[in-house]
Amino acid sequence: xxxxxxxxxxxxxxxxxxxxxxxxxxxxxxxxxxxxxxxxxxxxxxxxxxxxxxxxxxxxxxxxxxxxxxxxxxxxxxxxxxxxxxxxxxxxxxxxxxxxxxxxxxxxxxxxx
Amino acid sequence: xxxxxxxxxxxxxxxxxxxxxxxxxxxxxxxxxxxxxxxxxxxxxxxxxxxxxxxxxxxxxxxxxxxxxxxxxxxxxxxxxxxxxxxxxxxxxxxxxxxxxxxxxxxxxxxx
Numbered sequence: 482x483x484x485x486x487x488x489x490x491x492x493x494x495x496x497x498x499x500x501x502x503x504x505x506x507x508x509x510x511x512x513x514x515x516x517x518x519x520x521x522x523x524x525x526x527x528x529x530x531x532x533x534x535x536x537x538x539x540x541x542x543x544x545x546x547x548x549x550x551x552x553x554x555x556x557x558x559x560x561x562x563x564x565x566x567x568x569x570x571x572x573x574x575x576x577x578x579x580x581x582x583x584x585x586x587x588x589x590x591x592x593x594x
Numbered sequence: 595x596x597x598x599x600x601x602x603x604x605x606x607x608x609x610x611x612x613x614x615x616x617x618x619x620x621x622x623x624x625x626x627x628x629x630x631x632x633x634x635x636x637x638x639x640x641x642x643x644x645x646x647x648x649x650x651x652x653x654x655x656x657x658x659x660x661x662x663x664x665x666x667x668x669x670x671x672x673x674x675x676x677x678x679x680x681x682x683x684x685x686x687x688x689x690x691x692x693x694x695x696x697x698x699x700x701x702x703x704x705x706x
Binding site for chain 2: 483485487490513515517522523524525526527530570572574581582583584585586587
């Protein structure tokens, strides 16, 4: 049973528009959440994270929102650029087990020029 | 350049032939880990190590071994590979003080 779910395997958006990637989790012990971006033939690279004590974290064009009651987080990319085309993984860790990340299955984002 | 390196990047082998995938990091990170990525399943942790001589099982450790004799190296050993271990493998490292992990470029393994 997957504890972190990304229900959209793919998403296409126009350049300049907003991309919204979603992630749901079932484990109420998760208290830290991360987003990773992965290009073909490369390893995932860290993008942005959020602690459960916050509901929003921003870094430039990237914002992560956390809704603890719904066990849902989302990544917003504004404005989207063609270079953002990649697979995005959501990951979570439990209180006291910060080194063990549970990943979602990923969402392929394609930004169309 | 700070990085995590893995070798080989691609490997095709046959069932039962022992193999080792090496992983090395030059960032003096305490933490290292191995993941496998399979379609529809994301990345699943195989083993991790909090420091030299300390290793622990992740979510899918069956059929794998690891060792951490030096801080910079964390090899993944498949004593008797089977076709269900065909996958894309990633090594990662990180500081003990935070959650971010740095990933290597991946090793695509095919077991015939």
